[in-house]
Amino acid sequence: MEGITIGHLNRDGIRIHERSHFEGMHAAGRLAAQILDDLAVHVVPGIETAELDRIIHQMVKDAGAVSATVGYKGYKHASCISINHVVCHGIPSDKKLRDGDILNIDVTVVLDGWYGDTSRMYVAGKLSRKAERLIDITHESLMRGIAAVKPGNTFGDIGHAIQSYAESHRCSVVRDFCGHGLGRVFHSAPNVLHYGRPGDGPKLEAGMFFTIEPMINLGRPETKVLADDWTAVTKDKSLSAQFEHSIGVTDDGCEIFTLSPAGRFHPTWA
Numbered sequence: 001m002e003g004i005t006i007g008h009l010n011r012d013g014i015r016i017h018e019r020s021h022f023e024g025m026h027a028a029g030r031l032a033a034q035i036l037d038d039l040a041v042h043v044v045p046g047i048e049t050a051e052l053d054r055i056i057h058q059m060v061k062d063a064g065a066v067s068a069t070v071g072y073k074g075y076k077h078a079s080c081i082s083i084n085h086v087v088c089h090g091i092p093s094d095k096k097l098r099d100g101d102i103l104n105i106d107v108t109v110v111l112d113g114w115y116g117d118t119s120r121m122y123v124a125g126k127l128s129r130k131a132e133r134l135i136d137i138t139h140e141s142l143m144r145g146i147a148a149v150k151p152g153n154t155f156g157d158i159g160h161a162i163q164s165y166a167e168s169h170r171c172s173v174v175r176d177f178c179g180h181g182l183g184r185v186f187h188s189a190p191n192v193l194h195y196g197r198p199g200d201g202p203k204l205e206a207g208m209f210f211t212i213e214p215m216i217n218l219g220r221p222e223t224k225v226l227a228d229d230w231t232a233v234t235k236d237k238s239l240s241a242q243f244e245h246s247i248g249v250t251d252d253g254c255e256i257f258t259l260s261p262a263g264r265f266h267p268t269w270a
């Protein structure tokens, strides 16, 4: 397919896909979500995050897909696993999960050339009240961002929906990382900010494909990247959570490509 024009770029440099392209995105998104569903039984105290990554990579290959992250800018793993105060891009390692740890697992697959990118929160063992509250607020922030997606609205409307909800619950929105366009490439225009003002930013149009992936902190929004050049943590060591969906804009709203087939997107859902 490479070399064949996929849709066209609009005035803001954002790719507008055709209706026929939604099918490939649904298949890729569904696979990524299925992998996160099937992984849930393995997320228990005592398991190494590298073992979770090996299971993920095997599931990607068994499905006839390719991991988008292995080899991406020198990254070597099929997932990012971000525990507690790690905001994103946690590297799978021999570190073992401990009872009460909360973690985000982020998987991106390429299936028939289409990218499916999703992440969600898990808990190893018992979920604390404080962590559950953060996870609920983060999940609701994502869903409010998605509810703002329809032609005529802007990317600022999405960011505002996320930020106003999170901040009204005394949480903060990470500014240093954002969502992104995707489709037949991993990261493309636009940057999808998780904060903003109503009416700001490019207008949404049917056929845009992008992720929304808010990172929400219990403390302050500032992050720093560790010496491994990947792991981003909260500067104040406060707990951080994230959920990510890949979506496509339709004539009257959007379709979520990465819905959980088992209805397990949130860790407290059976």
Ligand code: MF3
Residues within 6 Å of the ligand: 069, 072, 073, 075, 079, 080, 089, 106, 107, 108, 117, 211, 213, 244
């Ligand atoms: N999946 C991440 C995202 O949501 C990107 C991970 S890139 C990696 O955009 F190299 F860190 F894996």
Ligand code: CO
Residues within 6 Å of the ligand: 117, 179, 180, 211, 213, 244
């Ligand atoms: Co993403």
Ligand code: CO
Residues within 6 Å of the ligand: 106, 107, 108, 117, 118, 119, 244
């Ligand atoms: Co991701």
